Amino acid sequence: MNSIIVLSVLGLANLFLGFLRSNRLLLPVAMLILLVALGVNYLDWNTGPLSFFSGMLVVDNFSVAFTGIVVVTALLLLPFSQKYVRDGEPNLAEYYSLLLFSLVGAIMLVSYNHLLMLFLGIEILSVAMYVLAGSDKRNLRSNEAALKYFLMGSFFTGVLLFGVALIYGATGTFELSQISAAVQNPAPGFESLTPMLYIGMLIMLVGIGFKVSAAPFHFWTPDVYEGTPTFFAAFMSTVVKTAGFAAFLKLLVQAFPAANAQGVWLPTLTAMCVLTLLIGNVGAVTQTSVKRMLAYSSISHAGYLLIALVAFNGQLYGASANGIMFYSLAYSVATVSAFGVLKLVADARMREDYDGLNGLAKTNPLLAFALTVSMLSLAGIPLTGGFFGKFFIFSAAVENGYIGLVVFAVVMSMVSIYYYLRPIIAMYMRPAEDETTATPVPVGPFQSATLLLLALLTVVLGVLPGLVAGML
Amino acid sequence: MDQNIPQVIQTVPLQYYVFFAAALFSIGVLGVLTRRNAIIIFMCVELMLNAVNVLLTAFSAYRADPNGQVFVFFIMAVAAAEVAVGLAIIVMIYRNVQHTAVNLLNRLKF
Numbered sequence: 001m002n003s004i005i006v007l008s009v010l011g012l013a014n015l016f017l018g019f020l021r022s023n024r025l026l027l028p029v030a031m032l033i034l035l036v037a038l039g040v041n042y043l044d045w046n047t048g049p050l051s052f053f054s055g056m057l058v059v060d061n062f063s064v065a066f067t068g069i070v071v072v073t074a075l076l077l078l079p080f081s082q083k084y085v086r087d088g089e090p091n092l093a094e095y096y097s098l099l100l101f102s103l104v105g106a107i108m109l110v111s112y113n114h115l116l117m118l119f120l121g122i123e124i125l126s127v128a129m130y131v132l133a134g135s136d137k138r139n140l141r142s143n144e145a146a147l148k149y150f151l152m153g154s155f156f157t158g159v160l161l162f163g164v165a166l167i168y169g170a171t172g173t174f175e176l177s178q179i180s181a182a183v184q185n186p187a188p189g190f191e192s193l194t195p196m197l198y199i200g201m202l203i204m205l206v207g208i209g210f211k212v213s214a215a216p217f218h219f220w221t222p223d224v225y226e227g228t229p230t231f232f233a234a235f236m237s238t239v240v241k242t243a244g245f246a247a248f249l250k251l252l253v254q255a256f257p258a259a260n261a262q263g264v265w266l267p268t269l270t271a272m273c274v275l276t277l278l279i280g281n282v283g284a285v286t287q288t289s290v291k292r293m294l295a296y297s298s299i300s301h302a303g304y305l306l307i308a309l310v311a312f313n314g315q316l317y318g319a320s321a322n323g324i325m326f327y328s329l330a331y332s333v334a335t336v337s338a339f340g341v342l343k344l345v346a347d348a349r350m351r352e353d354y355d356g357l358n359g360l361a362k363t364n365p366l367l368a369f370a371l372t373v374s375m376l377s378l379a380g381i382p383l384t385g386g387f388f389g390k391f392f393i394f395s396a397a398v399e400n401g402y403i404g405l406v407v408f409a410v411v412m413s414m415v416s417i418y419y420y421l422r423p424i425i426a427m428y429m430r431p432a433e434d435e436t437t438a439t440p441v442p443v444g445p446f447q448s449a450t451l452l453l454l455a456l457l458t459v460v461l462g463v464l465p466g467l468v469a470g471m472l
Numbered sequence: 473m474d475q476n477i478p479q480v481i482q483t484v485p486l487q488y489y490v491f492f493a494a495a496l497f498s499i500g501v502l503g504v505l506t507r508r509n510a511i512i513i514f515m516c517v518e519l520m521l522n523a524v525n526v527l528l529t530a531f532s533a534y535r536a537d538p539n540g541q542v543f544v545f546f547i548m549a550v551a552a553a554e555v556a557v558g559l560a561i562i563v564m565i566y567r568n569v570q571h572t573a574v575n576l577l578n579r580l581k582f
């Protein structure tokens with residue numbers, strides 16, 4: 001809760017820095033604001049559930065942990081915006097403020113206890129992202145990404161709200177725990193409304209499934225990620241996804257844990273999970289652009305996270321929550337690093353396909369190393385964070401008897417090794433083709449340090465998973 | 473104006489409101505799926521949101537529970553914010569391609 005206040009107030013203050021003639025202050029100030037937010041967020045750790053706004057927001061260890069993940073992700077991502085600072089981008093203060101505001105939405109999403117806060121969180125997060133998707137105003141691809149994201153996003157917000165309205169009609173409340181009670185024992189006069197409740201629940205699944213890009217509502221993801229400026233695409237695929245899955249888990253665990261409700265959403269979610277894994281991984285294989293491959297990879301990771309939702313064990317603090325938290329952290333760290341390297345290379349070489357990476361190991365060994373570590377982590381190779389992320393989720397699923405699902409997911413992650421190894425092969429085994437790929441990509445010392453830190457984090461998560469894994 | 477508004481709302485059976493809202497919502501969905509002009513698509517989205525508002529108000533009046541009506545205010549406020557951003561995006565595109573038809577935008581392909 002304090003982090004929401006800090007980010008909103010300092011985010012507003014940050015807007016005024018836009019009046020300054022020079023851009024140089026903006027990046028340090030934005031990072032400082034995030035550090036302050038991280039600090040006040042840490043103060044809430046283990047203080048027990050605190051509720052705000054008559055119980056609409058609840059801050060507990062679950063929300064503090066996920067808030068930490070999204071703020072740290074944003075913090076690690078910011079150094080890659082240095083090019084905007086150097087180029088004298090006129091609207092940089094607004095971009096940073098919008099990022100801070102969308103973090104506020106993400107924090108509301110991980111700590112809501114009332115469907116109104118879920119809706120507001122999703123909207124605060126998305127409206128800021130609609131603007132940032134179109135931030136490259138003269139570029140038609142960025143325009144198209146913004147329009148597609150906006151039209152699809154507001155359409156699915158409407159869908160989500162229709163589900164909320166039907167649930168309200170069937171239970172008479174928006175509060176998660178009261179919905180859960182009403183699902184188990186409908187109040188007098190509400191018994192005949194259970195079908196409406198189930199329909200509302202499924203419609204809500206569609207709405208949130210869109211936000212986390214689960215198939216069959218994933219179709220916007222590759223187009224929007226490809227058109228969006230890389231820096232903001234990285235933000236979308238990490239922060240939005242982490243917050244979305246935390247919200248998804250909270251909804252299922254706190255509002256619909258009852259057996260009768262599970263009988264409806266569990267098969268639906270399982271089908272979505274299988275479809276997401278299939279489409280994400282098979283789709284990524286056929287791509288020629290690294291950025292599009294990363295977009296499909298983010299769909300496939302949504303599939304792995306859906307397994308954790310399917311295999312949940314009825315409580316917020318269990319294997320499922322821990323699995324999702326660890327996976328989100330490992331995935332975010334690796335994805336930030338991948339998008340960061342891609343942005344640096346694409347800014348210098350003006351291309352985003354695999355061949356643009358040719359010979360990178362010769363010209364920029366550090367970039368090649370960072371991208372290699374992140375690709376291995378995304379593929380789930382041991383000694384990286386991604387391995388334990390998958391391991392925790394798969395073992396939770398096996399314990400709950402979803403062996404078929406796990407076997408399918410393992411087969412799919414074998415497919416994923418193919419497309420995650422392609423950038424590594426391009427960087428290490430292919431010679432530079434021409435003048436542009438033979439010249440080193442300019443990298444600032446700050447960015448090098450961040451990339452090294454990201455690689456180190458990935459390895460630490462892969463060697464000592466216990467540091468984070470048992471937190472919830 | 474001393475009439476009790478929830479009682480006025482309750483003169484129509486609740487299921488009629490549900491059918492009405494569902495019909496409005498479906499018209500909105502249909503419009504989003506079939507129309508090609510970004511502004512019309514956007515209007516259809518607003519229609520969907522208003523269907524939700526009708527539904528929430530009706531439930532709220534029938535249950536004598538103000539929560540639903542407060543939710544409606546939030547939806548209206550957020551929809552207004554969305555309109556501001558959405559129209560800005562559409563204007564930005566109009567400046568670049570001199571049109572608002574969504575099928576002109578096909579630079580990103582599957």
